Amino acid sequence: MQPIKFIKLKDFMQTEPREIDEDLKYALDNNPITTKENIVDVLACVPGANDEFTWHWIVRLKDGNHAYINAWCDYTGWDCQSGAFMIIAKDKEEVARKADDEYGDRKGKIAPTLLAQLSKTEPYGLITTND
Numbered sequence: 001m002q003p004i005k006f007i008k009l010k011d012f013m014q015t016e017p018r019e020i021d022e023d024l025k026y027a028l029d030n031n032p033i034t035t036k037e038n039i040v041d042v043l044a045c046v047p048g049a050n051d052e053f054t055w056h057w058i059v060r061l062k063d064g065n066h067a068y069i070n071a072w073c074d075y076t077g078w079d080c081q082s083g084a085f086m087i088i089a090k091d092k093e094e095v096a097r098k099a100d101d102e103y104g105d106r107k108g109k110i111a112p113t114l115l116a117q118l119s120k121t122e123p124y125g126l127i128t129t130n131d
Contacts, residue, residue: 017041018124023048023055023078027071031084034069038062043092044117045125046110051075056110058096058118061088068095068114092118 020028020036024045028036041060048055054072061067071084089095096118099111109127116122 017060018043021045023071024057024059024069026078027055027069027073027082027084030073030078030082031071033084033086034061034067039067044096044114046106046113046127047125048072050077053106054100056099056114058092058114060092065090066092066095068098070100 018041020039020042024039024042025036028034038061039059040062042057043060043066044056044058046056047053048071051074054070057069057071059067059069065088067089068087069084070086071082073082074080087095087098089098093115096114097111099114101107101110106127113122113127117124117126
């Protein structure tokens with residue numbers, strides 16, 4: 001049985017730009033695919049786990065484009081072994097549909113989860129792995 005993750009209603013309905021979280025900050029510090037200053041809003045996120053699952057973000061860039069960022073790190077953290085890539089498009093739903101698939105409980109659930117977060121039908125930062 002998975003632990004229950006509580007969210008605050010303000011996090012679910014947030015309308016002002018969301019700042020970069022610690023994992024995205026360290027992922028970008030150690031994998032220069034873009035700068036933190038180039039990201040103006042974090043729109044959706046599926047959190048990862050060191051040496052287990054990758055992190056997934058949909059962000060809005062300064063130039064108005066949107067990006068899907070995928071990043072991973074080993075058990076020691078971002079500054080040892082890690083990697084990241086980014087896909088850029090004008091449309092945020094288009095980049096969400098390009099989200100990398102995973103394995104295990106998360107297989108086939110990353111893109112639908114990111115799209116649900118973008119449409120506000122699922123809370124930011126939460127992934128449901130139950131069928």
